Amino acid sequence: MSRMGGWSRRYLHATRTIANLYDYGLQVEQKIQQQLGNSPERVRMNLFGAINHALATALETNDRAVVFGEDVAFGGVFRCTTELQQRFGGHRVFNTPLSEQGIVGFGIGLAVQGFHAIAEIQFADYIFPAFDQLVNEAAKYRYRSGGLFDCGGLTVRAPCGAVGHGGLYHSQSPEAYFCHTPGLKVVMPRDPVRAKGLLLASIRDRNPVIFLEPKILYRSSFAQVPLEDYLLPLGKAEVVQSGEDVTLIGWGAQVQVLCQVAERAKEKMNLSCEVVDMMTLLPYDLETIAQSVKKTGRVLISHEAPITNGLGAELAAALQEQCFLYLEAPIFRICGYDTPFPLANEQYYLPSLDKCLDAVQQLIHY
Amino acid sequence: MATWQHSSEMLKRLTERIQSKSSLSCHLRSLAQFGQLCLRRFSWSQHCTSQKICQSGFLHDSHSLLLRRYSASGSEYYFPGAVGAPYTDKLELIAGEKEGRVPCFRIMNEYGEISSNIAKEYHPDHQMEPSVMTSMYQHMLKLHVMDTMLYSAQRQGRISFYMTSFGEEATAIGSAAALETADVIFGQYREQGVLLWRGFTYRDFCNQCCGNALEPAKGRQMPVHYGSKELNFVTISSPLATQIPQASGYAYGMKLSNSKNITVCYFGEGAASEGDFHAALNFAATLECPVLFICRNNGYAISTPAKEQYRGDGIAGRGLAYGIDSMRVDGNDLWAVYFAVKEGKRRILQTSRPLLLELLTYRGGHHSTSDDSSRYRQKNEIELYSERLSPLRRMKRFLAFRNCWNDEMDEKYIEEQRKELLTALEEAEKAPKAPLEDLFHDVYDQLTPNLERQKTMLFEFLEREKHPTHFS
Ligand SMILES: Cc1ncc(C[n+]2csc(CCOP(=O)(O)OP(=O)(O)O)c2C)c(N)n1
Ligand SMILES: [Mg+2]
Numbered sequence: 001m002s003r004m005g006g007w008s009r010r011y012l013h014a015t016r017t018i019a020n021l022y023d024y025g026l027q028v029e030q031k032i033q034q035q036l037g038n039s040p041e042r043v044r045m046n047l048f049g050a051i052n053h054a055l056a057t058a059l060e061t062n063d064r065a066v067v068f069g070e071d072v073a074f075g076g077v078f079r080c081t082t083e084l085q086q087r088f089g090g091h092r093v094f095n096t097p098l099s100e101q102g103i104v105g106f107g108i109g110l111a112v113q114g115f116h117a118i119a120e121i122q123f124a125d126y127i128f129p130a131f132d133q134l135v136n137e138a139a140k141y142r143y144r145s146g147g148l149f150d151c152g153g154l155t156v157r158a159p160c161g162a163v164g165h166g167g168l169y170h171s172q173s174p175e176a177y178f179c180h181t182p183g184l185k186v187v188m189p190r191d192p193v194r195a196k197g198l199l200l201a202s203i204r205d206r207n208p209v210i211f212l213e214p215k216i217l218y219r220s221s222f223a224q225v226p227l228e229d230y231l232l233p234l235g236k237a238e239v240v241q242s243g244e245d246v247t248l249i250g251w252g253a254q255v256q257v258l259c260q261v262a263e264r265a266k267e268k269m270n271l272s273c274e275v276v277d278m279m280t281l282l283p284y285d286l287e288t289i290a291q292s293v294k295k296t297g298r299v300l301i302s303h304e305a306p307i308t309n310g311l312g313a314e315l316a317a318a319l320q321e322q323c324f325l326y327l328e329a330p331i332f333r334i335c336g337y338d339t340p341f342p343l344a345n346e347q348y349y350l351p352s353l354d355k356c357l358d359a360v361q362q363l364i365h366y
Numbered sequence: 367m368a369t370w371q372h373s374s375e376m377l378k379r380l381t382e383r384i385q386s387k388s389s390l391s392c393h394l395r396s397l398a399q400f401g402q403l404c405l406r407r408f409s410w411s412q413h414c415t416s417q418k419i420c421q422s423g424f425l426h427d428s429h430s431l432l433l434r435r436y437s438a439s440g441s442e443y444y445f446p447g448a449v450g451a452p453y454t455d456k457l458e459l460i461a462g463e464k465e466g467r468v469p470c471f472r473i474m475n476e477y478g479e480i481s482s483n484i485a486k487e488y489h490p491d492h493q494m495e496p497s498v499m500t501s502m503y504q505h506m507l508k509l510h511v512m513d514t515m516l517y518s519a520q521r522q523g524r525i526s527f528y529m530t531s532f533g534e535e536a537t538a539i540g541s542a543a544a545l546e547t548a549d550v551i552f553g554q555y556r557e558q559g560v561l562l563w564r565g566f567t568y569r570d571f572c573n574q575c576c577g578n579a580l581e582p583a584k585g586r587q588m589p590v591h592y593g594s595k596e597l598n599f600v601t602i603s604s605p606l607a608t609q610i611p612q613a614s615g616y617a618y619g620m621k622l623s624n625s626k627n628i629t630v631c632y633f634g635e636g637a638a639s640e641g642d643f644h645a646a647l648n649f650a651a652t653l654e655c656p657v658l659f660i661c662r663n664n665g666y667a668i669s670t671p672a673k674e675q676y677r678g679d680g681i682a683g684r685g686l687a688y689g690i691d692s693m694r695v696d697g698n699d700l701w702a703v704y705f706a707v708k709e710g711k712r713r714i715l716q717t718s719r720p721l722l723l724e725l726l727t728y729r730g731g732h733h734s735t736s737d738d739s740s741r742y743r744q745k746n747e748i749e750l751y752s753e754r755l756s757p758l759r760r761m762k763r764f765l766a767f768r769n770c771w772n773d774e775m776d777e778k779y780i781e782e783q784r785k786e787l788l789t790a791l792e793e794a795e796k797a798p799k800a801p802l803e804d805l806f807h808d809v810y811d812q813l814t815p816n817l818e819r820q821k822t823m824l825f826e827f828l829e830r831e832k833h834p835t836h837f838s
Binding site for chain 2: 073074075077095129166168169307342345349355358
């Protein structure tokens with residue numbers, strides 16, 4: 001009884017603060033959209049800096065938050081956990097033995113007790129030894145116990161995506177495997193501001209979240225990131241750029257490519273493209289994309305992962321159900337091919353700007 | 367209490383014996399006794415009847431035999447999960463972390479001197495031709511030159527990635543020299559020396575690192591993911607530890623085919639934390655697979671030091687728990703590695719059982735070209751291990767004592783090798799890349815209709831791109 005009371009009080013308290021933080025997150029968005037520029041509470045950060053900053057915020061605001069994984073103590077191979085151990089102590093930020101199934105299972109155990117367990121998998125390509133813990137355990141904890149137990153405090157971070165020289169095992173985008181798993185949330189940010197707000201939201205969300213970080217952006221994507229604690233809502237897509245003729249849907253690093261496609265389509269074909277970043281891949285925001293497609297009547301979905309049974313297939317199926325009578329052309333997908341991720345021919349494998357632009361042209365002339 | 371004193375005294379005596387005698391078979395025997403001792407600490411006095419069963423091995427005992435023994439002894443019950451475990455009325459625990467360590471077999475000290483106690487059968491002067499000794503050292507040097515040059519080639523942007531085996535040259539060359547090419551290798555990624563010994567040329571290495579069309583995997587994988595069918599070296603895969611249970615399976619197949627050879631599996635002490643390692647050892651033990659597990663324990667898994675990787679007595683200490691004979695060897699001593707692997711293979715073939723070999727060494731270089739190890743280890747630590755314990759330095763001194771090698775020869779050889787490598791690298795850089803359609807091949811044995819369509823679409827797109835007029 002008393003335990004239940006404790007839970008619900010803490011929960012209420014948590015939701016109240018979270019609601020405030022979301023409000024702040026939306027304000028941040030507005031500020032950014034208004035191009036307010038350098039305000040004193042912002043600092044220019046790259047994506048790994050923003051992740052680091054978000055982790056520090058998570059550790060600061062909840063002393064029952066812990067960060068762990070392979071090589072996390074010295075800062076992590078991508079520097080995302082730099083200096084966290086010095087600041088928060090070896091009992092809260094620590095190395096684990098080299099075992100992904102161990103890392104996730106251990107995290108679930110902590111989360112079941114109410115901790116914010118923030119686990120790092122060194123590369124998304126190496127998440128598969130933990131597949132069972134994620135898919136059969138984390139995802140089903142609440143359902144199978146009727147809500148008696150849950151591991152909502154679990155967040156699993158993993159770098160993903162192409163980098164130009166990663167080959168088969170340092171390039172994959174495994175989101176679709178996890179998007180096929182009811183009970184998990186899957187998130188992928190496109191820039192440092194989103195990374196911080198979405199990561200904090202993932203950590204404080206009461207469901208297990210897989211947070212995939214496009215590693216090509218770690219050092220290349222910069223932004224003025226607010227220092228305040230803020231959250232961006234999970235389950236919400238964002239219209240990055242509005243347009244009338246074609247809807248371009250993507251997530252993670254591919255959003256950047258799609259923004260360039262929009263720019264080039266404007267220059268070369270005088271087309272106005274609407275770019276939508278899904279941000280949360282499960283549960284996804286059908287409303288926002290359907291609204292966009294009803295306006296434009298043409299859609300291109302693009303992701304790095306192989307096309308067959310990728311998330312693009314799901315979005316296309318759902319969109320045609322919602323928008324059938326609005327469509328002027330079939331829904332196009334420009335994605336990775338149905339091959340392992342290659343090294344030598346990576347540039348041909350990728351859904352490049354030119355391939356996407358070519359697809360836009362075909363969509364228009366269909 | 368008395369039993370504890372008794373066993374710790376035994377332990378002391380055993381350790382002394384191990385230290386005084388350097389013969390490897392004695393070492394092995396001692397290790398086995400050491401293991402049994404630990405188990406028996408639980409109850410030293412009441413083991414007489416059960417010991418017979420222990421020795422005969424429960425794997426081979428038929429059920430009816432067990433039942434007969436059970437009814438004969440009366441007072442003991444044989445639980446199927448631990449047949450032969452005697453009852454005790456003392457609640458004692460088996461320490462998870464015992465005092466003392468499995469000793470480390472060494473033939474040659476850091477000054478290149480051979481231990482005076484070493485048995486003839488493990489004495490290089492008695493067992494090897496000077497020309498072979500020199501050749502082994504030359505291969506270590508060759509490896510060192512290749513690592514140095516390809517490391518700096520990466521720094522110059524000529525290749526995308528590299529991993530050196532600095533400080534671990536003896537683990538690869540010593541083990542490779544003790545095997546035959548027909549012994550099949552499942553490696554991790556830091557065992558390029560094995561390939562080098564087997565005849566993989568600088569050209570082969572450079573082709574793979576440049577990812578050109580001349581290498582068998584058609585440039586699909588990152589550098590250092592070598593493979594060679596004719597040299598029985600299964601292509602390297604980045605996900606750690608996956609090769610270990612595969613090696614057990616391969617070895618089982620070799621046994622079914624009555625092969626005279628074994629499967630050899632290399633991995634790091636970090637990879638040994640993965641579930642796959644534990645599954646692999648358990649499978650190899652229960653299914654009696656002729657596989658030699660070689661752990662290169664170099665003290666680090668990227669930045670994670672061994673002391674954060676495991677508790678207990680390293681990797682050799684785990685053999686006992688799986689019922690696998692184990693050896694621990696100084697991995698920086700070429701001769702200890704060589705004779706341990708030779709003896710290991712002999713025993714595997716003789717018993718048709720797996721064997722676990724832990725090579726204690728030190729990762730002299732950064733984890734890879736993506737790593738900067740000064741962030742997590744002291745400079746003086748690297749100096750101590752890399753210079754004082756250098757496997758190259760001791761071999762050079764060993765050969766110098768025998769007038770087989772000197773500094774001048776060293777310099778000359780290194781210079782020749784550098785030239786050879788440079789030529790190979792330049793040629794590999796110039797060689798063409800695999801044709802684009804290769805992107806779609808080897809996913810399956812044949813192109814699927816889906817892949818066929820995707821291939822066509824890619825080429826049509828490239829064709830359109832060539833004629834930009836199509837873009838309005
Ligand atoms: C399943 C998996 N997890 C993580 C990694 C990333 N990784 C590559 S090497 C390495 C350390 C391996 O250390 P060890 O096995 O001791 O070998 P060493 O590098 O010391 O030779 C790690 C964590 C990986 N390749 N595969
Ligand atoms: Mg290691």
